[in-house]
Amino acid sequence: MAKEAAGRERPGRAPAPAGRRGRPRQAEVARLAGVSQATVSLVLSGRDIATGRPISAPTRAKVLDAARSLGYVPDPAASRLAAARNNLLGVFSFTATFPTDVRHSYYPFLVGVEQEAAAQGYDLVLFTGSSTGGAGAGGTGALNRVRLADGCLFLGRHAPSDELGRLVADGFPVVHVGRHDEPEGLAWVGADxxxxxxxxxxxxxxxxxxxxxxxxxxxxxxxxxxxxxxxxxxxxxxxxxxxxxxxxxxxxxxxxxxxxxxxxxxxxxxxxxxxxxxxxxxxxxxxxxxxxxxxxxxxxxxxxxxxxxxxxxxxxxxxxxxxxIPRPALGAEAVRLLAARIGGGPAVGTFVACAFRPGTTAGPPATP
Amino acid sequence: MAKEAAGRERPGRAPAPAGRRGRPRQAEVARLAGVSQATVSLVLSGRDIATGRPISAPTRAKVLDAARSLGYVPDPAASRLAAARNNLLGVFSFTATFPTDVRHSYYPFLVGVEQEAAAQGYDLVLFTGSSTGGAGAGGTGALNRVRLADGCLFLGRHAPSDELGRLVADGFPVVHVGRHDEPEGLAWVGADxxxxxxxxxxxxxxxxxxxxxxxxxxxxxxxxxxxxxxxxxxxxxxxxxxxxxxxxxxxxxxxxxxxxxxxxxxxxxxxxxxxxxxxxxxxxxxxxxxxxxxxxxxxxxxxxxxxxxxxxxxxxxxxxxxxxIPRPALGAEAVRLLAARIGGGPAVGTFVACAFRPGTTAGPPATP
DNA sequence: ACTGCGTGTTAATGCGCATTACCTAATGCG
DNA sequence: CGCATTAGGTAATGCGCATTAACACGCAGT
Missing domain, CATH: 3.40.50.2300 (Response regulator)
Structure with missing residues (x-):
């Protein structure tokens, strides 16, 4: 392996933090702002006031300026690892490719998901069941990648209970759309x-x-x-x-x-x-x-x-x-439930009410 | 000056590794197999032979058994952080929500992507441009979550050059589908x-x-x-x-x-x-x-x-x-290119040949 | 016997970030 | 005035994994 010619440096494989390579890290923002990395984290996550550890206005400003000027963006993988959250919500569909098709029955549902996710401050990540690709070890495979997100929604009746059960057992926040009693402790939303x-x-x-x-x-x-x-x-x-x-x-x-x-x-x-x-x-x-x-x-x-x-x-x-069936509402409710579970809430099942439709095919009975 | 915290335990917030909570870690597999965590990592990633540091057959077996009996599955976030790879490929579509238009649906393209990704040992993760959700710091936001994956494919002509350029500048492996000269150094595949x-x-x-x-x-x-x-x-x-x-x-x-x-x-x-x-x-x-x-x-x-x-x-x-336009082939080629880039290859642009179609609407000119 | 070498395995380290324990002023207060 | 409290910030630590330097152990060569 030939990479850098600087003799030896960092033991890990190593893109240099030096010079002008790669994204800036919090540490670099910190250096520029003249504060510690911890302070940067506090300020950028807004967690300082939330946890009652306020950071003074001038310091905040310095940090924010530095972050902006360097163009700092957080690493979602690192966030997830350190904090067990990265504000990402998974949506897993067991259909082959992802339903980008408007005629697809999931579509109205997804609209609701997207809206509510945005409202709750989450971004979405989508998965499909088809990929039977790499993943060395487990073999369980496919479902595993949802762990990248803070929690995951599952669509489709073909959800394999055992794999889902695995996630549930691990305490990973999961919500299934459509009533589903199979794996004990699985949260779900369904139409009433x-x-x-x-x-x-x-x-x-x-x-x-x-x-x-x-x-x-x-x-x-x-x-x-x-x-x-x-x-x-x-x-x-x-x-x-x-x-x-x-x-x-x-x-x-x-x-x-x-x-x-x-x-x-x-x-x-x-x-x-x-x-x-x-x-x-x-x-x-x-x-x-x-x-x-x-x-x-x-x-x-x-x-x-x-x-x-x-x-x-x-x-x-x-x-x-x-x-x-109020599909968008169902999607929104699913997201709400999932957010609650991520926050430590219980794994409940929820019914969403359907909307009565009078229509034109019913009237008083014929009087013979 | 503060080192020992004899009374307390883990300083971080802490799901216990104890008892029966959460997924097993490599450390637990290691304990069960009577080897070190490093050995577990080597065996499970198969990287032992690849790097010329073979692990003996009996040890391998012990590790694999232990992993299987505990149901070990790797944490994709941790893999990505530690190794800069988790065998995940992102696919980003800039279409508004989940695309509303069936006609130029990306479907045939995605078929090719999916096949080739599987062939190369990658799993897929999908993103859309719509989500305008949370993401505290950056503000750059939407595009950032693709960093979860080892690299990302971009579909759609509305790719904002500046955001893409940012990823490219950071050295993140990106391939755009459809010729795109805008951000310098952007790799692409396009039909010829x-x-x-x-x-x-x-x-x-x-x-x-x-x-x-x-x-x-x-x-x-x-x-x-x-x-x-x-x-x-x-x-x-x-x-x-x-x-x-x-x-x-x-x-x-x-x-x-x-x-x-x-x-x-x-x-x-x-x-x-x-x-x-x-x-x-x-x-x-x-x-x-x-x-x-x-x-x-x-x-x-x-x-x-x-x-x-x-x-x-x-x-x-x-x-x-x-x-x-050979859409599946285009998708496959894009994946191949992306895999190459992840492996350190250059950011090239590639043309894929279209297939001539004789059809029935052309013949010799009329002789008046 | 010492060196050299190949083979297995482990200890140590860091990825980037969040979190917590602790530290140092600058107050408040009886 | 002595002590408790608050405000503002930092050092240290670990998340789970991959990676590599270092170690331990034969076994041949000279």
């Missing part, structure tokens, strides 16, 4: 599907409906279960008949939900249908198709509601009664 | 528009065209200038008439490029038109519209070419003669 679904049912009951049917897919995600629970809660609260008969479950709604079936239900007293929302929107799609096929007028002869937002390609159809 | 454009003209000349016209927008980006230069070079090389008459420049091609005008050019001996590619694709769009409007048969009566790829919404039209 139960209340929102109940509210939809209550609204239908308020319009006069006496029999309401839930159409759901054959999917056992917690989000689906929550919706069903809210639905049944709503029926009970409105004094409507619940039980298994109030739920129609199908692995292939498009096939099972025929126009005939719809007519039969109507004849049987059902006047409103509620569809679960899923990735594919299959339940909602099938419901609408069947109603159309049966030649029924939507708010007039039958009322429809959707427990969530319609899929993008149906966005210009009539707005369904239902609720919207 | 000059050669690619020349090749297109040569191809047209080879088909027998004697007068070719370039349609460009009123935009002075270096990418546009390069295309024009390549175009003119190509004319010269083919012995065709160049000069200002060979270039039609318009701030609003859709308005200025009328069917009549096209006919006039044809009457004047022009038999092929070449459009510049831009974000909007306005030149190409206008050219096609005018030719259609004039009722001209495209490969038959007039030949067209595009110096780039057609906009997404015109993707299913006829494939224009032109060239494709």
């Amino acid at each position: 599907y139960v209340s929102a679904s109940r509210e939809v049912v209550t609204a239908l009951a308020g319009l006069g409906h006496r029999r309401v049917l839930l159409v759901r897919e054959d999917d056992d995600a917690p989000a689906s279960a929550d919706r069903e629970r809210g639905f049944l809660d709503g029926l009970a609260a409105s004094g409507l008949p619940g039980g298994p008969g109030a739920v129609f479950r199908s692995g292939d709604p498009r096939r099972d939900l025929t126009a005939d079936r719809i007519r039969a239900w109507l004849a049987d007293g059902v006047s409103a249908f509620v569809a679960e929302e899923t990735d594919t929107g299959a339940a909602w799609r099938a419901l609408r198709a069947a109603v159309d096929e049966a030649g029924l007028d939507c708010p007039g002869q039958v009322s429809l509601a959707l427990l969530g937002s319609p899929p993008a390609d149906l966005a210009d159809g009539p707005v369904p009664m239902g609720f919207d | 528009y000059v050669s690619a454009s020349r090749e297109v003209v040569t191809a047209l000349a080879g088909l027998g065209h004697r007068r070719v016209l370039l349609v460009r927008e009123d935009d002075d980006a270096p990418a546009s200038a390069d295309r024009e230069r390549g175009f003119l070079d190509g004319l010269a090389a083919s012995g065709l008439p160049g000069g200002p008459g060979a270039v039609f420049r318009s701030g609003d091609p859709r308005r200025d490029l009328t069917a009549d005008r096209i006919r006039a050019w044809l009457a004047d001996g022009v038999s092929a038109f070449v459009a510049e590619e831009t974000d909007t694709g306005a030149a190409w769009r206008a050219l096609r519209a005018a030719v259609d409007e004039a009722g001209l048969d495209c490969p038959g009566q007039v030949s067209l070419a595009l110096l780039g790829s057609p906009p997404a919404d015109l993707a299913d039209g006829p494939v224009p003669m032109g060239f494709d």
Whole structure:
């Protein structure tokens, strides 16, 4: 290795602090200002007043001037090491590349994250799960780099519980977006599907409906279960008949939900249908198709509601009664929670309320 | 004069290394394996053989076992501080928030980046320009956090030269994607528009065209200038008439490029038109519209070419003669360059060749 | 036997910063 | 006036890791 010709110097491998190389350090600011490095740190971090160790105005000024004239910028790695914080928040997405795509479902969420992070004085650092790169030792690998930040948000349902559990066990501040009970002690934020679904049912009951049917897919995600629970809660609260008969479950709604079936239900007293929302929107799609096929007028002869937002390609159809997941708010809440955890707060789970959407697909039941 | 603090313990604020708290450190692995921390570092980094200081097989095994049983994972911040490297590559995108526009999404580029990074043993960390958050001291702020990584790629034409220059001046390894001459000493990779454009003209000349016209927008980006230069070079090389008459420049091609005008050019001996590619694709769009409007048969009566790829919404039209920017290759090359710079290589600029695309919009000139 | 040399391993050091214990005036106060 | 307090600042220390000088131990050569 040939680097500097000055004979020997610093034992470590060594960019010289001398001459004109590399960023200035606090030590150099200190020298220029005629104070100690510690004072520089105190002044620049503003921690002097915060901790009741005030630094006199003239000294402050000297330090700040020196820092500015040298163009001092802190080293985030060193900050993190020394103080266990560098005001960086990680955002980990398990999707292949990072969702820079606006159509991507995470996008609105990220908007909220970004705003709240800025409000709390944090910068963001993004990670993706794809990289299977280097990292010699651990092998655990991918998740490890989030430790660069003070804490990390995790998006995506495919979060591997074991790796996450590892971070949690190490006391690293983590918040998962979307309810997630798996690793004990994991903090999360989730939308309150139960209340929102109940509210939809209550609204239908308020319009006069006496029999309401839930159409759901054959999917056992917690989000689906929550919706069903809210639905049944709503029926009970409105004094409507619940039980298994109030739920129609199908692995292939498009096939099972025929126009005939719809007519039969109507004849049987059902006047409103509620569809679960899923990735594919299959339940909602099938419901609408069947109603159309049966030649029924939507708010007039039958009322429809959707427990969530319609899929993008149906966005210009009539707005369904239902609720919207407040994704930006969810993101903001996640950041708030994470900030609290970094500050030593507890690892709690939090629900964020969804916004009820009246829509145009529900009205009073037809009077035959 | 103060040395012993017999009563107290660690002066720093202190998560205990004791009991069962937090990640294990190399020191604990060392203790368990009955070796020194230095040995652990050597073994885990594999640097023992690399530096010709081999560690004996039994010792290696002990260390590796201990590390595995404790679940040791390295602290990326500490690695970076101590060694000036942590095998992380930054990718900085200057787009506002998380980019809003899908069309010139960086996606294909990122694919190449990701692959090559993995191949080189690096993990990725992503940044965006938006965050205007905390960062006490500097004020320079946003760009600073890239220092967490060993080096950083920069995407986007809006790269502020001064901030970038700062990083470059500090000796931080940086590679900009897209030619960028501004800060002296900035490394970059860019597509070779000059050669690619020349090749297109040569191809047209080879088909027998004697007068070719370039349609460009009123935009002075270096990418546009390069295309024009390549175009003119190509004319010269083919012995065709160049000069200002060979270039039609318009701030609003859709308005200025009328069917009549096209006919006039044809009457004047022009038999092929070449459009510049831009974000909007306005030149190409206008050219096609005018030719259609004039009722001209495209490969038959007039030949067209595009110096780039057609906009997404015109993707299913006829494939224009032109060239494709090898975005994944560009990304890969950028990573290679960055890795080289981290390894101490020079800050060079590199061109990546574009792929000629014959397409179906060009043929021999009409024989009147 | 002493030197030379190769091989393993450890002690010591520092990366850049935050933090704490301590030190020295300059007060306050009964 | 004697002591406690406050204001203002500094020296020392360590975060977790990588790096290297130095040491310890054979084993050959002369």
